Amino acid sequence: MQTRKEILTDELVDYLLEHGLSDLSLRPLADALGTSARLLIYHFESKEGLLTEVLDSMQTRLRQSFGSLVERRAGQSERPLKMFWDWAITDENYPYFKLLYELQILAVQNPAVYGSYLQRNASNWSELIATALPEAERTPAMVTLLGAVFDGLFLELMSTGDRKRTTQAVLQFIQLVDEARAARPASKKKTAKASSTRRG
Amino acid sequence: MQTRKEILTDELVDYLLEHGLSDLSLRPLADALGTSARLLIYHFESKEGLLTEVLDSMQTRLRQSFGSLVERRAGQSERPLKMFWDWAITDENYPYFKLLYELQILAVQNPAVYGSYLQRNASNWSELIATALPEAERTPAMVTLLGAVFDGLFLELMSTGDRKRTTQAVLQFIQLVDEARAARPASKKKTAKASSTRRG
DNA sequence: CTTGACATGTAACGAACGTTACATGTAACG
DNA sequence: CGTTACATGTAACGTTCGTTACATGTCAAG
Numbered sequence: 001m002q003t004r005k006e007i008l009t010d011e012l013v014d015y016l017l018e019h020g021l022s023d024l025s026l027r028p029l030a031d032a033l034g035t036s037a038r039l040l041i042y043h044f045e046s047k048e049g050l051l052t053e054v055l056d057s058m059q060t061r062l063r064q065s066f067g068s069l070v071e072r073r074a075g076q077s078e079r080p081l082k083m084f085w086d087w088a089i090t091d092e093n094y095p096y097f098k099l100l101y102e103l104q105i106l107a108v109q110n111p112a113v114y115g116s117y118l119q120r121n122a123s124n125w126s127e128l129i130a131t132a133l134p135e136a137e138r139t140p141a142m143v144t145l146l147g148a149v150f151d152g153l154f155l156e157l158m159s160t161g162d163r164k165r166t167t168q169a170v171l172q173f174i175q176l177v178d179e180a181r182a183a184r185p186a187s188k189k190k191t192a193k194a195s196s197t198r199r200g
Numbered sequence: 201m202q203t204r205k206e207i208l209t210d211e212l213v214d215y216l217l218e219h220g221l222s223d224l225s226l227r228p229l230a231d232a233l234g235t236s237a238r239l240l241i242y243h244f245e246s247k248e249g250l251l252t253e254v255l256d257s258m259q260t261r262l263r264q265s266f267g268s269l270v271e272r273r274a275g276q277s278e279r280p281l282k283m284f285w286d287w288a289i290t291d292e293n294y295p296y297f298k299l300l301y302e303l304q305i306l307a308v309q310n311p312a313v314y315g316s317y318l319q320r321n322a323s324n325w326s327e328l329i330a331t332a333l334p335e336a337e338r339t340p341a342m343v344t345l346l347g348a349v350f351d352g353l354f355l356e357l358m359s360t361g362d363r364k365r366t367t368q369a370v371l372q373f374i375q376l377v378d379e380a381r382a383a384r385p386a387s388k389k390k391t392a393k394a395s396s397t398r399r400g
Numbered sequence: 401c402t403t404g405a406c407a408t409g410t411a412a413c414g415a416a417c418g419t420t421a422c423a424t425g426t427a428a429c430g
Numbered sequence: 431c432g433t434t435a436c437a438t439g440t441a442a443c444g445t446t447c448g449t450t451a452c453a454t455g456t457c458a459a460g
Contacts, residue, residue, distance in 0.1 A: 004436080004437070019309075020309030020310065022222055022306055022309055022310060023310060023313075025416080025417070025418090026417080026418065026419090027416080027417080027418095035438090036438075036439075036440095037417095037418080037419085038419090038420090038438075038439075038440085039437080039438065039439095041418080041419065041420085042436095042437075042438080043437090046418080046419080047417095047418065047419090098308065098309070101305060102305050102306075102308070102309055104355070104359060105301060105302050105305040105306075105358075106222055106302075106305075107359075108298065108302070108358045108359060109219075109220030109222055109298070109302055110220065110222060110223060113223075139372075140365055140368065141365065141368040141369045141371070141372035142369075142372055144353070144356060144365055144366060144368070144369035144372075145349070145353075145369040145372050145373055145376075147352065147356065148348075148349055148351075148352030148353040148355070148356055148366075148369060149345070149348055149349060149352055150352065151348075151351070151352035151355050151356065152347065152348030152349055152350065152351035152352030152353070152355070153344070153345070153348040153352070155304070155305075155348070155351050155352070155355065156344060156347065156348055156351065158305075158308045159304060159307075159308060165340055165341065165344055166344060166348075168340065168341040168344070169340075169341045169342075169344035169345040169348060171341070172339075172341040172342055172344075172345050173345055175380075176345075176376050176377065176380045177376065179379065179380035179383040179384065180375075180376045180379035180380045180383065182383040183379040183380065183382040183383035184379065204406085204407070225446080225447070225448090226447080226448065226449090227446080227447080227448095235408090236408075236409075236410095237447095237448080237449085238408075238409075238410085238449090238450090239407080239408065239409095241448075241449065241450085242406095242407075242408080243407095246448080246449080247447095247448060247449090
């Protein structure tokens, strides 16, 4: 059974996904949910407590969505970066990343207020993908670059809304990596191991 | 001669560079500058007017700094992306970009309030660099990717403060582009034109 | 010396903020 | 039926917000 607080939390997550958190205020928020500021404080102790629980719930939701992606992909051999990108820019998941990036930036300028809500940033998501890189390429520089390509393109997507062009840029990066591999000498040991698995 | 307002504007830019704008408030700001909220409104009409003028002045400052970079580099043939990166992460210029990215993100979630202050975003800076790309590579996807690499790495730098690793990632990207070029067949016309100029 | 433009100080306005006090419903359980 | 825990409504607290009213300095030009 779902407690009143859990129901509220779900609705609050949806509200935050839509309105962001830079100008969050209890009374308009309560009005939008058909409740009162009084009730929000009653259930969450304070605004800070509310944000803690709601943002935590939000990140849990996103991780669940990611979990189901991993299940679905299972046997497929599509490029991990492309797959992650397509998943992230889905109508369903896009608002989550948008909120995470807002949180990230607010934490940079005001760590005392927002830093505590930041469990893991979006870059850490990309590190998951980095595990799909061949070991020889899994250097800090390459992992950082991979994460940055995702972060930067998502930022561009948020600003311009241009899914087509940003997705093309993802493919451009993958192609770049492929071409660079072709230009390098084949790796010394077991060059053909799992040769059919495409990475990048 | 500098008017009182211009002096104030300069001090205000410095204040914004240090404190960001997500929780800007007139009274603390005035206190920090040794003046009063009354005076700020007197000179700038309103908080909005103040932000308009101060952010405008801020972007002007940054463009001037960029201008002097262009002058200094003149004959050099270092990689444009690396040069731009080194310039941006300077102690002097870093805060400007930090503020610009905060502005950018705030504008995404709250365009009605912050959108008007955004003349050009940092990506547009990168488009300047893109002009250094060989024409054949100056596709929308490649230009977008180039801008995203800068944006993403700067975001990572802001979050972690790790200049070394992020700079290595810049170099990693440049190397990737170089290797990819090596893997492609030489361009059909005038392959050797300005062959000594290194790009990327 | 007077005028007038610029600059400033003091104090307050109304609105919104997060939070709290206090009283009251609702509904399951003994 | 009475008790108890959860939920809610109304109203206010003290603070801060952007902004304004009104009076007063400063100082060069006439």
